[in-house]
Amino acid sequence: NAGVTQTPKFHILKIGQSMTLQCTQDMNHNYMYWYRQDPGMGLKLIYYSVGAGITDKGEVPNGYNVSRSTTEDFPLRLELAAPSQTSVYFCASASSGGKRGEQFFGPGTRLTVL
Amino acid sequence: AQTVTQSQPEMSVQEAETVTLSCTYDTSESDYYLFWYKQPPSRQMILVIRQEAYKQQNATENRFSVNFQKAAKSFSLKISDSQLGDAAMYFCAYRWETSGSRLTFGEGTQLTVNP
Structure with a gap:
């Protein structure tokens, strides 16, 4: 049981x-x-995303896109990268709300845009 | 909109002493969850403790406890018998019970533990 995995760990983007x-x-x-x-x-x-085929914006969606075609995968797409997108990106998952709704985090991806 | 405020960017404590980290939040909801997460230099987000808003009893997990004041919208974390391994960034977070149970985080408090 690997939990939440993210790739890559580090990346430099132009x-x-x-x-x-x-x-x-x-x-x-x-x-x-x-x-x-x-x-x-x-x-x-x-x-x-609350399930396959369903996605919604959070606080800072500009410059990003997502899709959820399966329960397991939730890729994040950066289009036309800008220096302001230099950050560490975390993916997380949860079973639902309530007491069992604890979010489990991946190890993060450090992205630098130069 | 729900907001979370941590007014202490940095705190320090002597090993074996007790330290309290502050957190306030703003919400119009009556049912919600609050969390404290620890982020060591490895960047991994580690859940420390959670509090259900409808429970009056303060949550406790070993050396970690909270002081939850619902009317004041305050949620502080107390670390007793501080250990060197407690040194990390600590984030307070509010969980929306609608909108996919997403989290809103505070800005964090960097805790240093001095030997």
Whole structure:
């Protein structure tokens, strides 16, 4: 049981390039999330999904896109990368709300846009 | 909108002493969950403790306990018998019970433990 896995761990992207951050969970969780964490700051929600085929915007969605075609995978797409997207990106998953709704976090992807 | 505020960017404590980290939040909801997460230098997010808003009893997990004041919208974390391994960034978080149970985080408190 690997939990939440993210790839890559680190990446340097040039301004204007695009890339996809991968996230997979093996806990059969319905809910999945993408957060970004800027240096010295708290996490901010980019997008979330409550099930396959359903996604919604969080606090900071501009410049990103997501899709959820399976329960296990929730990739985050960066289009036309900008220096402001330099951050650490965390994927998380949860079974549902209530007491069992604890979010489990992946190890993060450190992305630098130059 | 729900907001979470941590007014102490940095705190320090001597090993074996007790320290309290502050958190306030704003919400119009009556039913919600609050969490404290620990983030060591490895960046891994580790759940420390959770509090259900409808429970008056303060949550406790070993050396970690909370002081939950619902009317004041305050949720502080007390760490007793501090250990060197407690040094980390600590985040307070509010969980929406609608909107996919997403979390809103505070800005964090960097805790240093001095030997």
